[in-house]
Amino acid sequence: MQRQRQADRQHRSRLPVDRTTPAATGELDSFTWSLFGEPTTIDYAYAFDFPPNQILANVCESLLRWNPDLTTSPGLASAFSNPTPTSWVYQIRPGVKFHNGTVLTAADVVASLRRNMDPEVGSVWGNQYRNVESIEPSGPLEVTVTLKAPDSTFNKYLAAGPGVVESAATLAKAGKDYGTPAGGVNCTGPFSFGSWTSGQSLVLKRFDDYWNPQLKAKSAQAKFVFLADPTTRVNAFRTGEVDGGWMVPAGAYAQLKSTPGGALYFGQNTTVATEVVNNLKGPLGDARVRQALLMATDRKGIVKAGAAGVGEVANSLVTSNNWNGAPGAADLLKALPEYPYDPAKAKALAAEAGVNGQKVVIATSPLDSQTTIITQAVAQAATAIGLKPEINTIAADKYSALFTDAAAREGIDLFLTFWYTSITDPLDMFSSLRTDAFSNYGGWSDPKFDAAVDRAIGAYDLAANSAATGEAQQIAMTQLPWLPLYTEPVSVFMGKRITGVRPSIAYLYYPWAAEIGAKG
Numbered sequence: 480m481q482r483q484r485q486a487d488r489q490h491r492s493r494l495p496v497d498r499t500t501p502a503a504t505g506e507l508d509s510f511t512w513s514l515f516g517e518p519t520t521i522d523y524a525y526a527f528d529f530p531p532n533q534i535l536a537n538v539c540e541s542l543l544r545w546n547p548d549l550t551t552s553p554g555l556a557s558a559f560s561n562p563t564p565t566s567w568v569y570q571i572r573p574g575v576k577f578h579n580g581t582v583l584t585a586a587d588v589v590a591s592l593r594r595n596m597d598p599e600v601g602s603v604w605g606n607q608y609r610n611v612e613s614i615e616p617s618g619p620l621e622v623t624v625t626l627k628a629p630d631s632t633f634n635k636y637l638a639a640g641p642g643v644v645e646s647a648a649t650l651a652k653a654g655k656d657y658g659t660p661a662g663g664v665n666c667t668g669p670f671s672f673g674s675w676t677s678g679q680s681l682v683l684k685r686f687d688d689y690w691n692p693q694l695k696a697k698s699a700q701a702k703f704v705f706l707a708d709p710t711t712r713v714n715a716f717r718t719g720e721v722d723g724g725w726m727v728p729a730g731a732y733a734q735l736k737s738t739p740g741g742a743l744y745f746g747q748n749t750t751v752a753t754e755v756v757n758n759l760k761g762p763l764g765d766a767r768v769r770q771a772l773l774m775a776t777d778r779k780g781i782v783k784a785g786a787a788g789v790g791e792v793a794n795s796l797v798t799s800n801n802w803n804g805a806p807g808a809a810d811l812l813k814a815l816p817e818y819p820y821d822p823a824k825a826k827a828l829a830a831e832a833g834v835n836g837q838k839v840v841i842a843t844s845p846l847d848s849q850t851t852i853i854t855q856a857v858a859q860a861a862t863a864i865g866l867k868p869e870i871n872t873i874a875a876d877k878y879s880a881l882f883t884d885a886a887a888r889e890g891i892d893l894f895l896t897f898w899y900t901s902i903t904d905p906l907d908m909f910s911s912l913r914t915d916a917f918s919n920y921g922g923w924s925d926p927k928f929d930a931a932v933d934r935a936i937g938a939y940d941l942a943a944n945s946a947a948t949g950e951a952q953q954i955a956m957t958q959l960p961w962l963p964l965y966t967e968p969v970s971v972f973m974g975k976r977i978t979g980v981r982p983s984i985a986y987l988y989y990p991w992a993a994e995i996g997a998k999g
Contacts, residue, residue, distance in 0.1 A: 495968055496968055496982075497744040498981065498982075500973060503978055504996065504999035505996055505999070507698040507995070510698050510701060510976070511703075512703050512724055513704055513705075514533070515529070515709070516705060516707055516876040517530065517677070517876045519876075520658040521534055521538070521681075522658025522659075523645065524602035524603065524658075525658070527879075528879040529726060534703055536988050536989055537669060538666050539666035540666060540667050540668050541638055541642030542555050542556040543637045543642055544988075545639055549903045549984075551635060554638065555575060555644050557572040561634070565629055566625050568623050569621065571588055571621065577666065577667055578672070583644065583667060584620070585619060588616075589615065590645075592624070594650065595641055596614075603640075603917055606917045607632070608641065611627070631906070631939050632902065632904055635904055639902060639988045646666075649665040660677055668689070668993075669689045669694050669696040669990050670992065670993070679704065682703075683702075684699070684700055685698065685700065695993065701995075705876070707875040709848065712728065713731040713734070716738070716741060722741075722973070723972050724971070727970040727972050728847035729789065730847060730848040735972055740974055741972055742973055745971075745982060746970075746982025747800055748798065748968050748984045749899050749984050750798070751798060751964070751966050752966070752967070753962060753964060754893045754964065755898075755920055756921045757888050757892060757894060758892040758921060759960075761839065762832075762837040765832045765833070767829070767832040769959040770828060770959055771828040771832070772825070772857070773860075775820075775861075776964065777856055777860070778793075779792055780856065781965060785848070786849060790966060791967075793965050795956060796963050797900065797908045801903060801908070803904075811945070811949035811952060811953075816956055825863065829865050834865040834866060835865060836867055838866070840871050841857060841868055841871065842873055842895070843895055844872065844874065853895055857895075858870055882918070909948065910932050912928070913933075928958070932948075935948040935951060968982075969984050978996065978998040981994065
């Protein structure tokens, strides 16, 4: 559904949201869950996409926990403190066991966190550790992180991938096999790694010695199957071949809402469908061309045709959920530049910038009809402003490599992402566009933007933090290093046998599968 202009201005969302599903009434022997692609790894240092993260969330745990309501609470750290602006101290929960039976210590935490700083590892979370000076054990069950400068985001990240804890002994022993079908992982979550049959499925087993009784798995086994074709995935939902799955193809919303085989739910999201500008050396290097491309893109049409009307045109690279009531958030949105659909004006702006038939390569993947519709709409917009688009379709299981491998992005000007934030903070998005950030794929650089992000990160005061973040947002939405299209709620289908999930983007880090049980 589309928002009216006034609702846009007030930064209020009308997206459908289910806070929970009916509680489970009993346990299960097993359930089967579908993924649109097979992970390339489940090593937390490289888990940066939907398939690996939704598996890993149930096996490995972080020092803190990102909850379905997008709040943060203690995890493997039972408590933490911030005694100085540049130090964080974590009390490690006693008696927690790894899946191989060994007991969690401060040494395990130190080894796991330090790994994100090791250039030999090349962790995708390296940017989140850029302000870290040292990570040291300060007691048998205490770890102290010393920062180079105050960082308002660091502690929040320890509820996501950057805070994952693995056995130090396992990391040392597994080496390059860690996170692969041969090596697996050995963490502390409610499920343990069982088996991984390449090209087919990955199986998790309930960990009976799990430390948290509130999140003890209700199913003895969770089996993840890799179904790249969206039609196959939807048919598997309807027939009961699989019991559920996240990221339901939008084109199937209507039929899945009415199927007797289960129920479709929507939840809170921090995701914006976005075109990443990967090549700033070609015509898209001029901000006017990027602005023109966005103005020539029928984003309302995309929401209607591609997201079944369940979405909203995005005025920023972050959602209102990211701001979480931060001071002045609504006013910051009001100040943003607008890019209403206007192909004629867009073409004139592009011509002014020198557009004259240059080729642009748009990468996409056959994930579902929604992705196809988006890609076609962006290609049409490129044509409308005088560019010559070429669509490069990449297999779903290879598309993830665009986010971690520079070589995979060679020759690509634009690629689609459903970009989610890993914390409830807009700085997660904007810091990823700082000069030299791992996920600044196009190499965009703006000194004023970097300075605003740095000020925001260094500000623990909420008002100062919000103001600086808003300045960064303003620059990003003027320069458009990435092109925001729309936002939509998280979608999840649950078959008639199962229930218990709390729909939320937090499923990428929260052990959602542990709450799935039998439906009464």
